[in-house]
Amino acid sequence: MLEFNDMTAARMRRFVHEAFGVPEPSACAPLAGGLINDTFCVDGRYVLQRVNPIFGAAVNSDIASLVPVLSRGGVCVPSLLRAVTGAWCAEGGDFGFEPGNWRLMQLLPGESRQSAGNMSQIRSLTRALARFHGALDGCGHVFAHSRPGVHDIERHAEAFGRAVAERREHRLYREVSELHARAVSLMRHIDFESVMDCPAQRIIHGDPKITNFLFSEDEVCGVVDLDTMARSRVSFDIGDAVRSWCNPKREDEEPSYDREYAREVVGLYEEEAKFLSAPERRSLKSSAPFITLELCMRFGRDALCEDYFGYDASIGHGEHSLHRAEAMYALVCQMLEGREV
Secondary structure (H helix, E strand, O other), X not given: OOOOOHHHHHHHHHHHHHHHOOOOOXXXXXXXOOOOOEEEEEOOOEEEEEEOOOOOOHHHHHHHHHHXXXXXXOOOOOOEEOOOOOXXXXXXXXXXXXXXXXXXXXXXXXXXXXXXXXXXXXXXXXXXXXXXXXXXXXXXXXXXXXXXXXXXXHHHHHHHHHHHHHOOOOOOHHHHHHHHHXXXXXXXXXXXXXXXXXXXOEXXXXXXXXXXXXXXXXXXXXXXXOOOOEEEXXXXXXXXXXXHHOOOOOOOOXXXXXXXXXXXXXXXHHHHOOOOOHHHHHHOOOHHHHHHHHHHHHHHHHHXXXXXXXXXXXXXXXXXXXXXXXXXXXXXXXXXXXXXX
């Protein structure tokens, strides 16, 4: 993360002016909440982000191409501003600022929520996600940037197992290896085929956690963080939505799964998403435990490798990832009606 102080703020204001050609702003300040990108508010009008290197610069071109499509479909998303070079991002080092792929975008109205407070919010979230998918239904956009295998459960299980086999000297080895055995055993209780056999035929958001939706009172008024858009399986979005919207606890806390919320998400989404194919509809039932167990495995691997996820330094990288992996395992068990192994 970029260390932010008065000197950094002054340099950032100059950078925004020189790189994007807007009048030099009077204020820049960090925006909290994101694990991946460094994010700042500029004059209460713009959002400035240093995009994580896991995303190539071409991701901005994809976003710029799809924003008009989403807007025409009634989805409020932030528009990017072109840099003075004509590109949709600027290399910080070229302007004497922090190196990296920086972009400037419109600041949308609304507020972010950490959890759903009532059924009205759950229904608004569900309709917003259905509207997002519907706006992109039939869109022929060819992505310039892609991250293949993001939701390949077998690949993540293999990576987790390899970490357990190779990192026996790690301080957390015993706890992580025990979690690995439980997670692998739990796989037999999930219908992976219904999810993976469904064609990857539409453009999805890719990270529909609740903090990526903006609210005005109980209604969703905007959708943000579009880096993860991809042509993939709709069940991945629904599974991640249920995981995020139907558990009010943080990812590193003991979960509290709300089955009523989850039933409403899946049922209302099926009603709203008239464009779904029969295989897509069949894939929704197993989507939430699929995605949640996958995330358990990704966190579990990181607990030993300590090389990917953002973390709380006061807890420790491996320790924080282990807390999150254990929480995701417990959440899968709650989704499967308490079935543990």
